[in-house]
Amino acid sequence: MSGSAQPHRWTDRERLGYGEICAAVADPIQRRWPGRAWVIAFLGVLPLVPATVIAIGAVLTVGIGLSGVNTTVVWGFSIANYVWWIGIGNAETLISSMLLLTRQHWRASINRFAEAMTLFAAAIAGIFPIIHLGRPLYSYWLAPYPNTMDLWPQWRSALVWDFWAILSYLLFSLIFWFTGLLPDLATMRDRAQSRLGRKIYGALALGWRGSARHWAVYETFRKTMAALAVPLVCSVHSIVGLDFAASLILGWQESIFPPYFVVGAM
Amino acid sequence: MVRASAGGHAIEVPVIIESGVAEGVGVLTLGYGRERAGAIGNGNGVGANAYGLSMQASPWLVTGVDLVKSDRTETILRTQNYVEIEGETKKLFRQIDLAALASAEPKGIGADQPSLLDPWKGDAEGHAWAMVIDTDACTGCNACVVACQSENNVPVVGPEEIARGRMMHWLRVDIYDEGSPEAPRAGFQPVPCMHCEHAPCEPVCPVAASVHDGEGLNLQVYNRCVGTRFCEANCPYKVRRFNFFGYADGQPYANLGAESVKAQRNPNVTVRARGVMEKCTYCIQRIATERQAAERDGREMGAIVTACQSACPTRAIQFGDLAKPGNAIAELRKDPRHYALLEELNTRPRTTYLANLRAPNPDLKEDHA
Structure with missing residues (x-):
């Protein structure tokens, strides 16, 4: 670090060189101990993983009756969580893509967080509708796969639309996140210490060399994806809203639900 | 739960206030109560037998019933x-x-x-x-x-x-x-x-x-x-x-x-x-x-x-x-x-x-x- 005068850590400081920025981001992964704060935070959340695994395992082995839903309130904790996590993911997709489309260069510091959060939120959201089923092992019946009974899903059901909404959103988030990561993966490849690291990062970087042509294609692709993301966010959460609105139940059958869900997610 | 007693007999029953029943009147249904209920009653009986209160002289109407609140409570399950x-x-x-x-x-x-x-x-x-x-x-x-x-x-x-x-x-x-x-x-x-x-x-x-x-x-x-x-x-x-x-x-x-x-x-x-x-x-x-x-x-x-x-x-x-x-x-x-x-x-x-x-x-x- 070259900074000699540091007025306060929140205010603007002297600009670091590119090499130093690279080192600040990449070294905790490749060259040095990530730091005590990181380890404490990691150990703090680590017990939540077995807790989640045990909770999901209990629901799968004992039955969905554990979740407290009943004949009148048929959807509870799981579906509320599903809507919540889709909302979280949507907000991050919007942050990332809107800022890209409006050419806000300061987005570079937060877009990776936002996109990773979207990806994980969408993955978590995808788990809940499966574990809320009475028979989760047959959840794949919602997919139109070829089978001997010639049975397809029932396309009038909002839950089938939902299946496609989650699937497309998950795939989109994965591609958006991964393609955005390419130049950084190439940096990691170049800085890797071990032969194995070079191989893995090299494979993931898909041959990125950072040429002008690469960057031009990259920019066009990112902007196209961002332009796709905005309507996708609206469609995904609208369909989540339709899970409720496309029913006959008082309090659910509300035409305001799809826009309400989309705005709520933001 | 209340203890309802009349003529030297007593049963313990839950009480709920219902519309359409005149004040000062309680209604019991005959034909319930089992003394032995196996695994369902955990070795005990379930419910109360209202015949325990009815008299031979007037089997459908029992007068002069005393109700005393008992120390037990029970949820009345109604679907x-x-x-x-x-x-x-x-x-x-x-x-x-x-x-x-x-x-x-x-x-x-x-x-x-x-x-x-x-x-x-x-x-x-x-x-x-x-x-x-x-x-x-x-x-x-x-x-x-x-x-x-x-x-x-x-x-x-x-x-x-x-x-x-x-x-x-x-x-x-x-x-x-x-x-x-x-x-x-x-x-x-x-x-x-x-x-x-x-x-x-x-x-x-x-x-x-x-x-x-x-x-x-x-x-x-x-x-x-x-x-x-x-x-x-x-x-x-x-x-x-x-x-x-x-x-x-x-x-x-x-x-x-x-x-x-x-x-x-x-x-x-x-x-x-x-x-x-x-x-x-x-x-x-x-x-x-x-x-x-x-x-x-x-x-x-x-x-x-x-x-x-x-x-x-x-x-x-x-x-x-x-x-x-x-x-x-x-x-x-x-x-x-x-x-x-x-x-x-x-x-x-x-x-x-x-x-x-x-x-x-x-x-x-x-x-x-």
């Missing part, structure tokens, strides 16, 4: 409010005065209302099953509920699950009390599956486990059900029941999974597994049995009696084939008391009702609307 249908009592539980009967018009199932869906069309065999329930004849005895339970292998879920709002009866008896709490004009309405021609449960099922057949039956395909419970949410009549646990299969209540109990099951009806939806089938196994017998003997299908219908002591439940000329069920649908439940939702139910008939005594002012 009525779990499945309350939204709407006005006047429309849901139609009541007609005898004097107005002559000018009353039968109400249809809303088939004259516009709909985006095609009208129901049967298949070539030409049956259209329907049920008409006379709410005036129903005495609320619950015999139909028990008959349905034993016919259709409906599992007993136990009080804990009932307290969580997870009853399994395919048929329930709703209680209505129109009017003031002092003089409610009460009545009963058995509610099985409506087998709607435009069933709201069907379009919402993502795997097509809830489907309609060519005879107008709304079928639940247990094998196909993945248990999203969307159908249950979308049923305006709240007649669908879900196996939150393996009530009949693997996780039964108390000793109800014993081999001897399993042997009591009706072999013609599937025992439902954990995680699938179930509901009234109009006793489809009885329809199938009669169809097979008719084919074997080379004759027309005869009358089919559902389990609830066969148990009804007042013949309030009638079942038949609408498509068969001269069938009594079609005539009942033209009765001036005829109406359908929530017909404004355009579900076109196959189960319909006859209105409760009132004949108020002109001398009793409270009995008038």
Whole structure:
């Protein structure tokens, strides 16, 4: 670090060189101990993983009756969580893509967080509708796969639309996140210490060399994806809203639900 | 819980305040209370035997009863409010005065209302099953509920699950009390599956486990059900029941999974597994049995009696084939008391009702609307 005068850590400081920025981001992964704060935070959340695994395992082995839903309130904790996590993911997709489309260069510091959060939120959201089923092992019946009974899903059901909404959103988030990561993966490849690291990062970087042509294609692709993301966010959460609105139940059958869900997610 | 004592005898019973019971009067139901209840009573009995209070001289009326609050409390489990249908009592539980009967018009199932869906069309065999329930004849005895339970292998879920709002009866008896709490004009309405021609449960099922057949039956395909419970949410009549646990299969209540109990099951009806939806089938196994017998003997299908219908002591439940000329069920649908439940939702139910008939005594002012 070259900074000699540091007025306060929140205010603007002297600009670091590119090499130093690279080192600040990449070294905790490749060259040095990530730091005590990181380890404490990691150990703090680590017990939540077995807790989640045990909770999901209990629901799968004992039955969905554990979740407290009943004949009148048929959807509870799981579906509320599903809507919540889709909302979280949507907000991050919007942050990332809107800022890209409006050419806000300061987005570079937060877009990776936002996109990773979207990806994980969408993955978590995808788990809940499966574990809320009475028979989760047959959840794949919602997919139109070829089978001997010639049975397809029932396309009038909002839950089938939902299946496609989650699937497309998950795939989109994965591609958006991964393609955005390419130049950084190439940096990691170049800085890797071990032969194995070079191989893995090299494979993931898909041959990125950072040429002008690469960057031009990259920019066009990112902007196209961002332009796709905005309507996708609206469609995904609208369909989540339709899970409720496309029913006959008082309090659910509300035409305001799809826009309400989309705005709520933001 | 209170301790009710009279003439040297005492029983301990729970108390609830109900409309329509005069002040200073308590009502006990005879025929309950078991001294030995096996695994269900944890070695003890269940309930209280009201015969313990009745006297030989006046078996139906006991006077001078002392009520003393006991130190025990017990939750009274009533499923009525779990499945309350939204709407006005006047429309849901139609009541007609005898004097107005002559000018009353039968109400249809809303088939004259516009709909985006095609009208129901049967298949070539030409049956259209329907049920008409006379709410005036129903005495609320619950015999139909028990008959349905034993016919259709409906599992007993136990009080804990009932307290969580997870009853399994395919048929329930709703209680209505129109009017003031002092003089409610009460009545009963058995509610099985409506087998709607435009069933709201069907379009919402993502795997097509809830489907309609060519005879107008709304079928639940247990094998196909993945248990999203969307159908249950979308049923305006709240007649669908879900196996939150393996009530009949693997996780039964108390000793109800014993081999001897399993042997009591009706072999013609599937025992439902954990995680699938179930509901009234109009006793489809009885329809199938009669169809097979008719084919074997080379004759027309005869009358089919559902389990609830066969148990009804007042013949309030009638079942038949609408498509068969001269069938009594079609005539009942033209009765001036005829109406359908929530017909404004355009579900076109196959189960319909006859209105409760009132004949108020002109001398009793409270009995008038």
